[in-house]
Amino acid sequence: MQTAAQRIHRFSESMIREMTRVAMEHNAINLSQGYPDFPPHEAVTEAAVRAIRDGLNQYSVTWGYPPLREKLAELYTARLGWSVDPDVHVTVTCGVTEAITGAMLATLNPGDEIIILEPAHENFRPAAILAEAVPVAVPLEAPAYRLDLERVAQAITPRTRALLLNTPHNPTGRVFDEEEMAGLTQLLVEHDLTLITDEIYDRILYDGRVHICPGSREGLQDRTITIGGMGKTYAVTGWRLGYAIAPEPFARAIRPVHDYMTICAPTPLQAAAVTALDLPESYYRRQVQDYHRRRDIMMGILEEVGFQATPPEGAYYILADYANLPVPQATWPPLEFALWLTREVGVAVVPGSHFYSLPGYGATSVRFAYPKRFETLEEAGRRLVKGLGKARS
Numbered sequence: 001m002q003t004a005a006q007r008i009h010r011f012s013e014s015m016i017r018e019m020t021r022v023a024m025e026h027n028a029i030n031l032s033q034g035y036p037d038f039p040p041h042e043a044v045t046e047a048a049v050r051a052i053r054d055g056l057n058q059y060s061v062t063w064g065y066p067p068l069r070e071k072l073a074e075l076y077t078a079r080l081g082w083s084v085d086p087d088v089h090v091t092v093t094c095g096v097t098e099a100i101t102g103a104m105l106a107t108l109n110p111g112d113e114i115i116i117l118e119p120a121h122e123n124f125r126p127a128a129i130l131a132e133a134v135p136v137a138v139p140l141e142a143p144a145y146r147l148d149l150e151r152v153a154q155a156i157t158p159r160t161r162a163l164l165l166n167t168p169h170n171p172t173g174r175v176f177d178e179e180e181m182a183g184l185t186q187l188l189v190e191h192d193l194t195l196i197t198d199e200i201y202d203r204i205l206y207d208g209r210v211h212i213c214p215g216s217r218e219g220l221q222d223r224t225i226t227i228g229g230m231g232k233t234y235a236v237t238g239w240r241l242g243y244a245i246a247p248e249p250f251a252r253a254i255r256p257v258h259d260y261m262t263i264c265a266p267t268p269l270q271a272a273a274v275t276a277l278d279l280p281e282s283y284y285r286r287q288v289q290d291y292h293r294r295r296d297i298m299m300g301i302l303e304e305v306g307f308q309a310t311p312p313e314g315a316y317y318i319l320a321d322y323a324n325l326p327v328p329q330a331t332w333p334p335l336e337f338a339l340w341l342t343r344e345v346g347v348a349v350v351p352g353s354h355f356y357s358l359p360g361y362g363a364t365s366v367r368f369a370y371p372k373r374f375e376t377l378e379e380a381g382r383r384l385v386k387g388l389g390k391a392r393s
C-alpha cells in the first residue's frame with residue numbers, strides 16, 4: 001500500500017523547528033530558530049486587537065487587504081522604480097514561505113532547473129521539489145561567502161529557468177554587493193532567467209549598509225519576483241505575513257496559486273501590518289542600533305569561547321565554525337555537536353550542514369540566531385563559557 005507521494009521522500013521536516021523542540025525539552029536557550037523573544041511594537045499589537053474588535057474577522061480579498069496592498073504598492077514603487085499597482089502586482093501571502101513556494105509553483109514547469117545558492121534557508125529546496133522543478137545548488141564558499149559568478153554561469157543549462165537570491169542572507173549574513181549584483185544581473189539577462197528574491201531581512205543591515213532591491217536594477221525589473229515579509233522587521237513571525245511584488249504575468253500566475261493554497265492571509269493581522277508599515281523612521285533606527293549591539297555581543301561570545309566566524313553584514317545569524325574549539329566534541333559531526341550543545345551546554349543551535357544539499361559543506365559549523373533580548377544573549381554567553389570550559393577540563 002502506498003502511503004506517501006514520492007515527492008515527500010525528497011525532503012524532511014524542518015531541522016530548525018526540530019531543534020526548537022529539543023531546546024524546549026532540555027530547557028536550553030533557543031538560538032536555533034530565528035524569531036525574537038521580545039515583543040512587537042505596542043502600536044502594532046494594539047492595531048491587531050483593534051482590528052479583531054472592529055470586526056475584521058472574515059476572509060479578506062484573496063490577494064490582500066486593500067489598504068495593505070496600497071501601502072505596499074506605494075513602498076515598492078519607490079523601491080523598485082516602476083509603478084506598482086496594488087490591484088495587479090501585489091499579493092499578500094501567509095509568510096515569505098508561502099510566497100516562495102507560490103512563486104515557484106507559478107513559474108516553474110516540471111523538470112525546469114532553479115539555481116539556489118548554498119548555504120540556503122531550508123524552505124527553498126522543498127519549494128522547488130513541490131513544483132517538480134530541479135534545485136541546482138551553487139556554493140558560497142566560507143569564510144567570505146562571496147557569490148562566485150563563474151560557478152553560477154557553469155550551473156546554467158538549457159533547462160535553467162530561474163535563480164533564487166536571498167539578500168541579506170540567512171545563514172551567512174552576507175549582503176551581496178554592487179560587484180556581485182552587477183555580474184549576476186548580466187548572467188540573468190544573458191540567459192533570460194527569472195529572479196525570485198527573498199528580502200525578508202531588508203531592514204536588518206549593519207555598518208551603514210542600505211538595502212537595494214535586486215528587482216530595481218535595469219534588466220531585472222521585468223524578470224524579478226520580489227518577496228518580502230513582516231515577521232522579522234516587526235517581530236511578528238507568528239503572524240504569517242509575507243508578500244510578492246511581481247510584474248503582471250508573474251503576478252497573474254501567483255494569485256490563483258495563493259488563492260487555492262490559503263485563500264488569504266489573516267485579515268486582522270493584515271490590517272495591523274498597515275500600522276507597522278507606518279511606524280516612524282526612528283523605529284528602524286533603534287532596531288538597527290539594537291541589532292548592532294546583539295551582533296557584537298554574539299560575536300564577542302563566540303570569539304571568547306573559540307568559534308571562528310565572519311561578522312554578518314545583515315540579518316541576524318552567525319554561521320560559526322567549531323573545528324578549533326578546545327573540546328573533544330569539536331571532532332563531532334554538526335548534528336551531534338548541535339545536540340550536545342543543546343542538551344549539555346543549554347544553548348540550542350542548528351547544524352551548519354543542514355543548510356546545504358552539497359555533500360561535505362558545513363561539516364564543522366553551527367548556526368546561531370541572535371534576535372533575542374540582551375539578557376538572553378548574555379545568559380547564553382555564560383552557559384557557553386561555562387559549558388565549553390567544563391568540557392575542556
Ligand SMILES: Cc1ncc(COP(=O)(O)O)c(C=O)c1O
Pocket residue numbers: 034094095096097098121123166170198200229230231237240241242
Ligand atoms: C531567508 C528566510 N526566508 C524565509 C523565512 C521564513 O519567512 P516566513 O516566516 O515569513 O514564512 C525565513 C525565516 O527564518 C528566512 O530566514
